[in-house]
Amino acid sequence: MHGSNDGFFLLKRLTFKLICAALCFGFSGAARGLDSGLIASTVAEQSFINQFNLEAEYLSASQKANRLSNITSMVHIGSLPGAIIAFMCSERIGILWTARQCCLLWILGSVIFITSHNLGQVYAGRFIMGLGIGQFGVVAPLYLGEVAPREIRGMLVGTYGMSEYLGIMIGYFSIWGASIHIPNSSAKQWIIPQSIQIVWAGLLLFSSLFCEESPRFLCRQGRPKAALHALGRLWNLSPLDPGVHLEVANAQMQLDLERQVTPKIRFIGALKELFGTKSHLKRIALVFVLQCLGEWSGPNSVTTYAPELFGLFGIKGQSQKLFTTAIFGAVKFAFALISALFLIDFLGRRKTLYIGLMIQVIALTYDSIFLTIFSSLSGDSQQEPAVRHAGIGAIAMIYLVGVGWALGWNSIQYLIAAESFPLRVRIAGVSLVTLWHYANRIGISKATTVMLLEHDSLTPKGTFWFFTGMSLLGLLVAWRFLPETSGKGLEETNEMYSSGRHAKSPHEAQVDF
Numbered sequence: 001m002h003g004s005n006d007g008f009f010l011l012k013r014l015t016f017k018l019i020c021a022a023l024c025f026g027f028s029g030a031a032r033g034l035d036s037g038l039i040a041s042t043v044a045e046q047s048f049i050n051q052f053n054l055e056a057e058y059l060s061a062s063q064k065a066n067r068l069s070n071i072t073s074m075v076h077i078g079s080l081p082g083a084i085i086a087f088m089c090s091e092r093i094g095i096l097w098t099a100r101q102c103c104l105l106w107i108l109g110s111v112i113f114i115t116s117h118n119l120g121q122v123y124a125g126r127f128i129m130g131l132g133i134g135q136f137g138v139v140a141p142l143y144l145g146e147v148a149p150r151e152i153r154g155m156l157v158g159t160y161g162m163s164e165y166l167g168i169m170i171g172y173f174s175i176w177g178a179s180i181h182i183p184n185s186s187a188k189q190w191i192i193p194q195s196i197q198i199v200w201a202g203l204l205l206f207s208s209l210f211c212e213e214s215p216r217f218l219c220r221q222g223r224p225k226a227a228l229h230a231l232g233r234l235w236n237l238s239p240l241d242p243g244v245h246l247e248v249a250n251a252q253m254q255l256d257l258e259r260q261v262t263p264k265i266r267f268i269g270a271l272k273e274l275f276g277t278k279s280h281l282k283r284i285a286l287v288f289v290l291q292c293l294g295e296w297s298g299p300n301s302v303t304t305y306a307p308e309l310f311g312l313f314g315i316k317g318q319s320q321k322l323f324t325t326a327i328f329g330a331v332k333f334a335f336a337l338i339s340a341l342f343l344i345d346f347l348g349r350r351k352t353l354y355i356g357l358m359i360q361v362i363a364l365t366y367d368s369i370f371l372t373i374f375s376s377l378s379g380d381s382q383q384e385p386a387v388r389h390a391g392i393g394a395i396a397m398i399y400l401v402g403v404g405w406a407l408g409w410n411s412i413q414y415l416i417a418a419e420s421f422p423l424r425v426r427i428a429g430v431s432l433v434t435l436w437h438y439a440n441r442i443g444i445s446k447a448t449t450v451m452l453l454e455h456d457s458l459t460p461k462g463t464f465w466f467f468t469g470m471s472l473l474g475l476l477v478a479w480r481f482l483p484e485t486s487g488k489g490l491e492e493t494n495e496m497y498s499s500g501r502h503a504k505s506p507h508e509a510q511v512d513f
Contacts, residue, residue: 013152018152024210031200033171035133035171039071040072042190045189075129077127078131078134083435083438086098090138099204103201110197144160150487158414161336162333162340164336165329165333165406169333171193175193178193212234254424270429283497287420291440299404300445303332305452310398313398332405335406345486356405361475362400365468368465371460372461416433
């Protein structure tokens with residue numbers, strides 16, 4: 001099943017119910033993207049700065065940086081307990097109802113944030129937003145990985161990472177538009193764009209009405225017949241179809257084998273099993289290292305602080321910075337879409353990640369060299385043609401950093417979490433990985449503002465060299481340890497993460513679907 005018929009065959013597997021799943025769960029990634037895109041530009045808006053005293057004279061440079069990082073990272077902080085709540089809710093009420101309560105928490109937090117009168121209310125609103133948004137990082141890859149046919153699992157899970165950049169793009173452009181049409185003296189300049197999050201959460205909530213519960217969750221609940229009917233509706237096949245029966249039978253068989261070892265477990269018991277079993281420890285160690293290398297390679301920090309970073313490379317004026325940042329978001333979205341639709345399943349996980357990381361390393365190296373050579377120049381010297389041309393190149397490389405991330409780590413990191421754990425401990429494993437993912441996001445978000453300071457820190461050039469080194473290290477580790485899971489069933493992929501087998505992709509060897 002190769003060649004020109006591949007694309008047509010894969011499109012046939014994309015049923016109405018799976019499209020609804022992509023709209024509800026896949027596009028929930030826009031929650032984090034909207035927040036990142038909106039808050040990155042909101043904190044640079046003069047109306048927001050004045051309202052919450054972000055540049056008060058009584059604050060030192062480090063205090064200003066800490067206040068800024070507290071605001072931007074508060075959603076990440078709320079995401080940490082959110083990942084644990086996602087586990088508890090998914091086990092008790094199901095993945096579908098968990099997604100619905102995520103939407104309600106996101107709406108509540110957004111309302112509190114946009115009605116803020118002081119910094120404390122800003123923190124509270126964004127923390128509650130994080131409780132909802134953080135759960136999406138668990139339930140979306142988990143659900144999409146469990147309902148997707150193996151041939152399009154990469155594409156469906158990839159919609160989560162792709163939609164993050166759709167959210168970033170919408171956030172950037174809405175803030176830029178508001179900055180043009182609404183004066184700096186009005187709080188509406190940041191409140192109106194932030195309100196988009198309430199609308200988006202409402203759309204996700206509505207689309208969830210057309211989704212099915214995960215068949216594998218129904219198996220965990222001892223309802224195999226309901227699982228057959230749910231999977232049949234998802235794949236638009238009869239519950240008696242051999243493919244539907246085989247998928248549910250494989251899930252039920254793995255679950256039965258695991259339950260023969262130990263009975264049903266809660267979160268603490270699941271953690272004990274995850275850390276007390278050699279095969280699980282191998283999965284956790286590999287996935288934790290990959291998640292860490294991805295986050296600390298820098299592109300998410302570039303997204304969060306894009307307006308300030310474009311200023312480093314010569315872009316002057318707030319409106320021009322915001323417009324350049326908006327275009328940056330559009331570029332990342334376009335390449336994330338290309339990765340999700342055309343590369344992850346066709347080219348394979350490993351090759352797609354290699355391409356993205358090589359682009360990222362080249363672009364970060366250029367920017368590191370630029371900052372090393374030109375950051376010490378005086379204002380007059382920075383206006384010389386050679387310096388300006390080099391600065392334009394540095395801006396282009398920032399765009400390529402986004403391209404590399406969108407093609408590589410952006411989607412692969414969520415696929416890794418969805419494919420690496422067996423059914424019995426999958427929810428606990430994905431929750432744990434997501435918790436670690438958010439912890440790293442908090443760390444890099446708070447660290448970047450301090451790392452970029454000119455005195456007593458890494459400085460901008462040192463920060464970019466650090467990002468370059470982490471990207472290169474990520475490329476080497478992925479090349480050595482990341483298995484190729486394209487075209488494999490979900491019950492097969494988790495074994496590959498513990499055995500270290502580097503299976504070939506469907507284009508490197510024949511795979512029987």
